[in-house]
Amino acid sequence: MTSGTTVPGAGGRDGIPRIAVLGNPNTGKTTLFNRLCGMRARTANFPGSTVEGRIGTHRAPDGRAELQLVDLPGTYSLTIDMPEARVCRDCLSGSLDGIEPNAMLVVVDATNLRRNLQFAAQVLLHRHPAVVALNMWDVARTRTSRVDPAELARRLGCPVVPVSGRSGEGVAALDVALDTVTTLPFESDALIARLQKLPPAEATPAALAAWSANVVRAATTETAAIDEDHGALIDRIDAALTHPLLGIGVFLAIMAALFAAIFLVASVPMDLIDFLFGRVADGVRAALPNGIIADLLADGVLRGIGGVLVFLPQICLLFFLVSLLEDSGYLARAAFAVDRVMRRFGLSGLSFVPLLSSHACALPGIMSTRLIRDDRERLATILVAPFMSCSARLPVYVLLIGILSIGKPAWFAGVAFAGCYALGAAAGLFSALIARRTILRGPARALVLELPPYRRPSIRNAALVTWDRANVFIRNAGTTILAISIVMWWLSAFPRVNGDAHAQQAGSFAGQIGDALQPVFAPLGFDSQLTVGVMTSFMAREVFVSTMGVLAGAGSGADVSDQGVLEQVATMARTDGTPVFNTATSAAALVFFVLAMQCLPTLAVTRRETGSWKWPALQLGWMTIVAYGAAFITYTVVCMATGVH
């Protein structure tokens, strides 16, 4: 699953002014961007880099002007050697192909002017017309110190608009300001006047800070007084959340609640999607004459898509809840809480964020390892990131755990689910430890992170993130997975064999491939159908479910076609009539999928990020060995425990 598309070379339609949106992290930049662009935005990878940003269009309410906004990654400085800073620098200097901006929107946090203005000064040195958005104005207004936007504008040499991305206050004024800077000619006098007010590009950090403090002093009417009582309370909360024991406990509890919520809440829409696709497939079958076309549409296309879309609710819910957690300010504390634990495995709290996002998808996870400043630690994190249970594994987990938990108490599924995540994480951490003790020796680097203020998370932001991620997932389901589904249908439907469904299955190409490779997987209890499923999921593991759905559809005949995909797969039979998924096989397959490297895009990204085929080869080899070994042990143990064989 790729996480986004690449920015097209020419950008949007001709003649639309393009505005680069810049700011420190945690300034509410993305909230403001969302306020301006709403759903008219998409995630994009900037050319020549792995940093993600978003591109959206904004139309003023009166429909007068249309603008393209480029949400650049938040960075603390333009001069530091980090990928985010590099992207911002390249964009402003026009060397980022296709997204050369016509103007800049600098988002500063009005409650934290002193640091934000240092960044603004660096940005304003670039030769584009600019608007400064004084964000979080609603909060800043309640503080004892009052910022005077007019004075600030005079000091910075560009318009300053107080706004609140959260409440939408001041956005209309920002519209006017953006419209003005993009339509009026930018005169060199104005630029020269602005440059004269700013500290020079070669200013030292201390000089920059002194300039900023000076501007803040001039533009505020009272010195900032920090609310001591409030601060003391937050100190206590911070201390608790980063506490070595309490912090980890809270973290585990929150993660358990998160997964429980995903499992419980998502089951309703999942059943609905499952039911609807089953009905539509029946309808297609009834409407069309019996034959290849009806089979292709009902078994190949609809079942394939349905088998993947059914997991959309869970993926949406995961992104929604993680986004809420991030927005609330908790995740940064969690990074410190787990830092101690990560350190034991030769990683640091910085590896925590990439590994956590790898639970969504290993691709953005591996890409975000560029934040890790130590090369060896970064390589170790990249190597083990695919062990984390990504959202593509979710469908497989749901299917196999669903089969395993038939006739078991309700809590069983939850425990098994958490167990899969724990197994993946543990395998990853121990692999990291082994790597850090052998091929990647070195000390773990220290962690320096901003702890954003606690706040009520924005539902709107979380919904937009979810929408974005769901789009990416659907695009994938609609292309790669659909293509593989159709190929799978073809492999299982041809060559045509006379006789019943089982004969067709055994005689088809899929059956032949399965038979040929089945001996390899026989020690894990996999039959030829399951072997086909595993082989097709090498390129993308989520294909497993649709493959099994297609195989089950082809294998079980029309009499059970009113069943949902899950149920149909669960009742699949081997050639000898016994179920494909008995307890031991399901457990072994589950363990195999938790640990196996079955994602071609991940290998490609690892190659790109490490610059050598050595690392993806190691990744593939190691994960396959671990997955096969663990699945074999699981199969043997479960067989002994249940007395089968």
Added chain:
Amino acid sequence: MNPDDHVCLCFRVSQRKLVNFMERERPRVASQLSECLGAGTGCQWCVPFLRKLHAQWERGEVPQLTVAPAEYAARRSQYRSSGIRPDPAPSEIDASAPSDVAVETESQYHSGRESMPGRTDPSQPVRVPLTQLRRGQRAIVDCSELTDLPEGDRCLLHAMGMHHECEVRVCRPGTPCIVQIDNTRLGISGDVARKIFVTPIADSPGSSGAPETRA
């Protein structure tokens, strides 16, 4: 205490190193022992003990502390959490050591009973690692000392607002160390925070023993 036991626990300066230093450098006043790997410039718990060692050496005795290392460390942590020096055992502080005024005025140290970390004479700033402040305490950062840090960490700290002579408030001492600069909270892992030196501000609420730190 054995020669290899640490007298200055902040900077891990052993008794042997201090004795060798005195033999080699022949310090005229006890405060010059701070030049031996920064001994006594951290939490300042060991200052009276350094003074005792120096006095013994000046009298031509073999400098030797009698306190047991475990008890020494325990009392130091008590001192650091409460800011009050537990009453010393009679043998611990050398009664015969001259309470010389010269040391008292010349030295940047203060006698243990009168001083607490942070409550320092503003004219004689004492620099301590960031990790050694207490919750609620304020301090001025000295970025000229960040040279121990890797370039990347140093630039990041600057960009995040930790510039030379900025004021920080400690929200959570220890590891990770959480500090507040203006309205920004930074979490800094202990490895980095130990290498950031600050001058505590004398009248900050934490250093005067705010109730929360005593509780």
